[in-house]
Amino acid sequence: MNLSVPATLANYIGGALAAPATGKYMDNTNPATGAVYCQIPDSGEKDVETAVEAAEAALPEWSVTSAEARFTVLNRIADLIDNNIDALALAETNDNGKPLWLSKRVDIPRASANFRFFATGIMHFSTESHSMEDKAINYTLRQPVGVVGCISPWNLPLYLFTWKIAPALAAGNCVVAKPSEVTPATAYLLSVICREAGLPAGVLNIIHGTGQDCGAAIVAHERIKAISFTGSTKAGKQIAAVAAPMFKKLSLELGGKNPNIIFADCNWLKMMATTLQSSFSNQGQICLCGSRILVEESIYEKFKEEFIARAQKLSVGDPLDESSKQGAVVSRLHYDKVLSCIAVAKEEGGTILLGGHAVQGTGRCADGLFIAPTIIEGLGADCRTNMEEIFGPVVTLQSFKTEDEALRLANASNYGLAATIWTQDISRANRMAAKVQSGIIWVNCWLLRDLRTPFGGFKNSGVGREGGWEALRFFTEVKNVCVEL
Numbered sequence: 001m002n003l004s005v006p007a008t009l010a011n012y013i014g015g016a017l018a019a020p021a022t023g024k025y026m027d028n029t030n031p032a033t034g035a036v037y038c039q040i041p042d043s044g045e046k047d048v049e050t051a052v053e054a055a056e057a058a059l060p061e062w063s064v065t066s067a068e069a070r071f072t073v074l075n076r077i078a079d080l081i082d083n084n085i086d087a088l089a090l091a092e093t094n095d096n097g098k099p100l101w102l103s104k105r106v107d108i109p110r111a112s113a114n115f116r117f118f119a120t121g122i123m124h125f126s127t128e129s130h131s132m133e134d135k136a137i138n139y140t141l142r143q144p145v146g147v148v149g150c151i152s153p154w155n156l157p158l159y160l161f162t163w164k165i166a167p168a169l170a171a172g173n174c175v176v177a178k179p180s181e182v183t184p185a186t187a188y189l190l191s192v193i194c195r196e197a198g199l200p201a202g203v204l205n206i207i208h209g210t211g212q213d214c215g216a217a218i219v220a221h222e223r224i225k226a227i228s229f230t231g232s233t234k235a236g237k238q239i240a241a242v243a244a245p246m247f248k249k250l251s252l253e254l255g256g257k258n259p260n261i262i263f264a265d266c267n268w269l270k271m272m273a274t275t276l277q278s279s280f281s282n283q284g285q286i287c288l289c290g291s292r293i294l295v296e297e298s299i300y301e302k303f304k305e306e307f308i309a310r311a312q313k314l315s316v317g318d319p320l321d322e323s324s325k326q327g328a329v330v331s332r333l334h335y336d337k338v339l340s341c342i343a344v345a346k347e348e349g350g351t352i353l354l355g356g357h358a359v360q361g362t363g364r365c366a367d368g369l370f371i372a373p374t375i376i377e378g379l380g381a382d383c384r385t386n387m388e389e390i391f392g393p394v395v396t397l398q399s400f401k402t403e404d405e406a407l408r409l410a411n412a413s414n415y416g417l418a419a420t421i422w423t424q425d426i427s428r429a430n431r432m433a434a435k436v437q438s439g440i441i442w443v444n445c446w447l448l449r450d451l452r453t454p455f456g457g458f459k460n461s462g463v464g465r466e467g468g469w470e471a472l473r474f475f476t477e478v479k480n481v482c483v484e485l
């Protein structure tokens with residue numbers, strides 16, 4: 001199989017690659033070079049309708065296909081992802097700007113892992129029964145929801161796209177999916193892979209287009225029964241406003257403003273190395289990145305000095321260069337947003353300790369969108385810089401004196417996705433873990449992911465949980481059957 005990104009991407013509907021009914025296309029730009037390198041369908045309502053019809057046609061058979069058959073075909077997709085890791089990683093990097101080594105080491109392996117994990121999961125999925133002694137027995141049926149919608153963002157394109165699609169398919173649903181219009185290439189390649197793997201026509205339909213047109217049409221479609229969305233809190237609100245009155249099942253994985261809480265008794269070297277990663281990996285464009293670093297006062301100055309020195313060494317440049325630790329940010333729009341957030345931090349009185357500016361690329365990357373790792377101090381917990389998600393290579397430092405103060409600062413945010421706690425005191429770690437308002441807490445580590453665990457956020461970070469049984473439960477409808485004995 002020769003997998004490569006063509007000059008014009010196509011939708012994947014009813015098992016076929018198809019041009020959008022709108023006849024319209026959009027430019028797809030490589031953020032590291034500034035060059036437009038392919039055209040993306042700018043699909044609309046009509047394409048969504050065709051995709052829903054294809055999904056409905058496939059549903060009666062797919063929804064009763066044995067778990068073993070679904071396991072087999074999903075594993076075949078995973079194998080093809082693994083066999084084409086180089087082409088997929090290159091496509092991801094050209095679309096997103098992230099270093100190629102990162103796409104190869106993290107994004108693409110995780111995409112195949114998602115398929116394997118849920119393929120295996122469905123083989124072990126079971127339901128409860130409730131016995132009423134000698135009177136009756138209740139058992140729970142979990143049946144596919146039907147046609148479901150999956151909408152994903154640009155920061156971990158194939159990784160998050162498959163994180164939704166795999167459990168939906170494993171549970172027996174047919175899917176209408178839309179990747180981010182900013183990073184559509186690997187989703188397109190996935191459609192080619194699904195055809196090769198023999199996924200029955202219409203079981204998965206992938207349509208490309210903007211959130212406002214294509215995404216909104218998926219959300220508003222009355223025969224799409226559930227929406228699994230990952231993206232910004234702003235879009236999440238719009239989606240909830242449309243989907244809730246239609247009583248759709250809704251899973252919303254939204255933004256974050258995650259605290260890293262660092263106590264003086266932490267394992268210093270491990271904390272330093274990991275905090276550098278949790279701040280700047282993927283140019284800070286991971287929803288789980290820690291963007292508010294809270295440091296105990298007694299080690300604040302030492303931390304600041306060493307953190308700056310380490311961050312200064314992160315080379316920013318061509319994502320295809322193995323030595324680049326930081327690539328480009330994803331798009332011109334996002335680049336402008338991140339730089340404007342840095343300007344706001346300055347206006348608010350923040351001191352830029354490192355970075356705070358764009359980085360001029362060289363050679364083929366002369367027009368690339370690079371931003372220096374940026375560290376800011378001197379801002380209070382309730383200023384915009386510490387309240388609003390920036391989603392770039394920008395972190396702030398704040399100090400605290402006591403555990404209570406650390407907790408107050410950590411919980412000052414309207415978001416509650418993830419937090420990292422660094423201490424060698426196990427009792428304190430557990431105390432803090434219970435009180436920090438976040439769906440995911442890492443103690444003395446970061447981004448250590450077990451796919452069985454519940455994944456999602458508190459407050460403005462979303463509603464519902466993904467991962468493990470949570471995802472399979474979301475993508476099934478529950479029915480209690482009571483049998484009198």
Ligand code: NAD
Binds near residue numbers: 153178232233461
């Ligand atoms: P976004 O909300 O702009 O777009 C996400 C997806 O939704 C895209 O496919 C987009 O086309 C679509 N979309 C936008 N508006 C829509 C609407 N009204 N109706 C239907 N679809 C719509 O987000 P983004 O800029 O692509 O991604 C960055 C955001 O995603 C950040 O806020 C980040 O924190 C968040 N994120 C969250 C998680 C998580 O697990 N909680 C993971 C990754 C990213």
